[in-house]
Amino acid sequence: MDASRARVIMLADLDYFYAQVEERKNPSLIGKPVVVCVYSGRTEDSGVVATANYAARKYGVKSGIPITLAKKRLLGIEAVFIAMNHDFYKEVSDRVMVILRDNADNFEQVGIDEAYLDVSQRTDFSGAEKLAMKIKDDVKKKESLTISIGVGTNKVLAKIASDMKKPDGLTIVRPGESKEFLAPLPVDKLLGVGVKTVERMESLGIKTIGDLASYDQGKLAEVFGKNLATYFHCASNGIYEEVVQERGERESISRIATLREDTRDLKAILEKTDKLCEEVNARVQQSGLTYRSVGIVVVTKSLGIRMRTKSLSGPTNDVMLMKKVVKELLQKYLEESSIEVRRIGVHVSNFTKKEKEQSQLTSFL
DNA sequence: GCGGAGATGGACC
DNA sequence: CTAACGGGTCCATCTCCGC
Numbered sequence: 001m002d003a004s005r006a007r008v009i010m011l012a013d014l015d016y017f018y019a020q021v022e023e024r025k026n027p028s029l030i031g032k033p034v035v036v037c038v039y040s041g042r043t044e045d046s047g048v049v050a051t052a053n054y055a056a057r058k059y060g061v062k063s064g065i066p067i068t069l070a071k072k073r074l075l076g077i078e079a080v081f082i083a084m085n086h087d088f089y090k091e092v093s094d095r096v097m098v099i100l101r102d103n104a105d106n107f108e109q110v111g112i113d114e115a116y117l118d119v120s121q122r123t124d125f126s127g128a129e130k131l132a133m134k135i136k137d138d139v140k141k142k143e144s145l146t147i148s149i150g151v152g153t154n155k156v157l158a159k160i161a162s163d164m165k166k167p168d169g170l171t172i173v174r175p176g177e178s179k180e181f182l183a184p185l186p187v188d189k190l191l192g193v194g195v196k197t198v199e200r201m202e203s204l205g206i207k208t209i210g211d212l213a214s215y216d217q218g219k220l221a222e223v224f225g226k227n228l229a230t231y232f233h234c235a236s237n238g239i240y241e242e243v244v245q246e247r248g249e250r251e252s253i254s255r256i257a258t259l260r261e262d263t264r265d266l267k268a269i270l271e272k273t274d275k276l277c278e279e280v281n282a283r284v285q286q287s288g289l290t291y292r293s294v295g296i297v298v299v300t301k302s303l304g305i306r307m308r309t310k311s312l313s314g315p316t317n318d319v320m321l322m323k324k325v326v327k328e329l330l331q332k333y334l335e336e337s338s339i340e341v342r343r344i345g346v347h348v349s350n351f352t353k354k355e356k357e358q359s360q361l362t363s364f365l
Numbered sequence: 366g367c368g369g370a371g372a373t374g375g376a377c378c
Numbered sequence: 379c380t381a382a383c384g385g386g387t388c389c390a391t392c393t394c395c396g397c
Binding site: 037038039040046047048049050064065066067068069072084086111225227228247250251252253254255256257258303342343345347 | 381382383384385386387388390391
């Protein structure tokens with residue numbers, strides 16, 4: 001590879017983001033385990049951990065585990081449990097993203113706490129460390145938050161590198177070092193390899209990214225299909241060409257909530273969905289959008305996910321129509337299934353930008 | 366064969 | 379002893395259907 005032409009891609013990741021924001025707001029928390037929780041409202045402690053700081057992680061408390069389990073692991077420890085305050089974190093995130101964007105030639109935000117920066121036009125690898133330190137410094141000075149940065153010749157490498165040293169870390173994988181860097185790492189470090197894929201790879205004897213890199217591509221294709229196999233083969237060999245670019249408009253808006261108890265009672269469920277429809281519609285109208293599809297998501301007692309969607313005859317943002325369609329989908333679902341509903345969600349998609357006064361098409365359906 | 370619609374699975378934060 | 383268990387978004391793939 002021609003090193004002088006290699007792209008310089010960074011992944012900047014806000015460290016234990018929600019919990020760090022809470023620490024910043026209330027410095028007396030620093031040093032104590034801080035656990036930011038999503039309470040479902042079903043019982044006192046039902047819900048999961050969104051983020052925990054490092055003091056909490058020492059006890060095995062991390063994103064995704066039930067709050068009850070987190071409390072068990074922190075029993076007798078002076079820990080702080082905080083309900084998550086999404087709007088607040090979003091405001092902080094927006095300000096940090098401005099700083100990051102200012103430091104990039106091309107920018108791509110991924111979620112609330114991460115972004116890719118293509119900085120190839122403002123530096124090469126010899127200046128990458130200096131630039132990365134400057135960006136970390138900017139965020140620290142302006143927002144009093146630490147971030148971890150990974151640098152590589154593509155997004156996959158940058159992402160993995162960012163995870164090597166945390167928090168407040170910096171890892172640079174120079175051109176030519178990519179393969180040795182990747183080879184010893186477990187496959188699940190690779191972007192797009194989650195629990196299910198790890199299981200399937202393990203049954204093929206693939207444990208490390210190096211195993212994957214040297215695995216027969218044809219056999220890989222038999223198991224994963226051609227597209228995924230090609231991706232796995234290239235990425236594990238340090239090759240990934242996807243460019244860093246701003247994400248387009250959002251393609252769907254949804255809200256999901258947990259019911260107070262498992263039920264199949266239409267009326268009880270509709271009480272919840274009506275509220276959710278109003279919230280979704282408010283967001284849609286705020287963005288000046290109209291949608292052409294409405295759907296429901298049902299999470300069953302046994303945590304299975306079922307979805308139903310319906311296309312409308314034309315674009316709308318009428319909450320009454322949305323509620324009506326949701327009710328129909330729900331009724332039909334309840335007829336088809338005999339399982340109790342645990343969580344219920346609504347979503348809209350298929351957006352069209354609402355230019356002038358577009359006809360609202362509320363009459364039929 | 367190609368599209369839209371609809372359902373599912375997987376991934377990630 | 380095990381199980382416990384949020385919310386939001388995106389993407390790929392598959393099937394079915396009409397054209």
